[in-house]
Amino acid sequence: MAKKPRLTSNKLLLSLVLGVSSFSLVLGMGLILAPKQYLPPKRLPPMIQSVAAAVPPTNTAQTKTLPPPPAVLAAQTAPQTPSVVMTGIPILMYHYVGNNPNPKDKARYALSVSPDQFEAQMAYLSQNGYTTISLDTLYAIFNKQSAKPAKPIVLTFDDGYIDFYYNAFPILSKYHLSAVEFIPTGLVGKPAYMTWDMIKQIQGSGLVTFEAHTVNHTNLTSVAYQQVLTELQTSKNDLAKQTGYPVNFIAYPYGSVNNAVVAAAVKFGFVGGLGTWLSRATGPSMVMPRIRINGSLSLANFIAKVR
Numbered sequence: 001m002a003k004k005p006r007l008t009s010n011k012l013l014l015s016l017v018l019g020v021s022s023f024s025l026v027l028g029m030g031l032i033l034a035p036k037q038y039l040p041p042k043r044l045p046p047m048i049q050s051v052a053a054a055v056p057p058t059n060t061a062q063t064k065t066l067p068p069p070p071a072v073l074a075a076q077t078a079p080q081t082p083s084v085v086m087t088g089i090p091i092l093m094y095h096y097v098g099n100n101p102n103p104k105d106k107a108r109y110a111l112s113v114s115p116d117q118f119e120a121q122m123a124y125l126s127q128n129g130y131t132t133i134s135l136d137t138l139y140a141i142f143n144k145q146s147a148k149p150a151k152p153i154v155l156t157f158d159d160g161y162i163d164f165y166y167n168a169f170p171i172l173s174k175y176h177l178s179a180v181e182f183i184p185t186g187l188v189g190k191p192a193y194m195t196w197d198m199i200k201q202i203q204g205s206g207l208v209t210f211e212a213h214t215v216n217h218t219n220l221t222s223v224a225y226q227q228v229l230t231e232l233q234t235s236k237n238d239l240a241k242q243t244g245y246p247v248n249f250i251a252y253p254y255g256s257v258n259n260a261v262v263a264a265a266v267k268f269g270f271v272g273g274l275g276t277w278l279s280r281a282t283g284p285s286m287v288m289p290r291i292r293i294n295g296s297l298s299l300a301n302f303i304a305k306v307r
């Protein structure tokens with residue numbers, strides 16, 4: 001059993017500039033972690049001393065830098081739309097990878113990518129020099145403890161659906177791409193969700209790491225604080241017990257988070273949190289953004305999102 005990270009003694013200093021609505025915290029919060037003693041967990045580098053959680057909740061924050069004026073060669077090439085370089089590292093967010101069993105189920109459609117679409121996307125990443133990384137590696141890069149690979153990208157999957165085992169994982173394996181799956185521990189083994197056995201099989205590949213998503217897929221800003229504490233602590237501990245490694249990251253169900261939830265997550269030793277608002281990750285944060293990938297996205301638009 002791997003040792004869990006000892007972050008519980010962290011002093012947490014939150015500058016609570018704004019109120020506690022779900023998204024407002026990300027605008028004004030400065031978060032400083034000053035661990036008295038930090039024994040690095042197996043998968044995560046030490047020295048997470050300063051966390052700047054300043055991630056705007058909308059896509060207005062995407063910094064776009066136009067390339068310098070084209071050189072002489074430009075006149076000889078076919079006109080193209082100018083390529084846009086966006087700062088930060090994209091964290092993609094998937095839910096279902098499967099054909100929608102009920103086309104009238106619009107909500108499901110918005111959360112589903114077909115296996116064919118998914119394979120085309122993974123083939124594109126594989127054939128165009130992208131490096132899929134875990135969240136631990138993302139933090140190592142942010143903390144300058146690991147060199148930034150070519151075109152880093154994080155693939156995340158929420159909820160632990162069984163189609164990850166049958167549809168997504170074989171495609172990830174085929175292209176040898178790594179991913180992160182967020183597991184609501186209380187739903188494991190229920191109909192439509194993976195079992196612990198499946199999770200362990202996937203873990204054995206070394207391609208996929210599993211991180212927290214509460215116990216019951218609970219909206220953490222709509223329940224009593226005691227339940228927030230229970231959901232965070234129990235899911236972290238149960239997942240660590242099942243996987244044998246420390247669980248350092250949480251995706252807040254529905255992207256719903258406020259200052260109290262962040263403080264609780266830090267208290268229990270989470271070092272990073274992820275939401276569902278659109279942008280790229282630019283540094284360690286308890287409120288990292290993600291890029292939603294859904295079934296209506298063409299490959300061309302997928303390429304534009306990851307470029």
Ligand SMILES: [Zn+2]
Pocket residue numbers: 158159213217253254
């Ligand atoms: Zn979820």
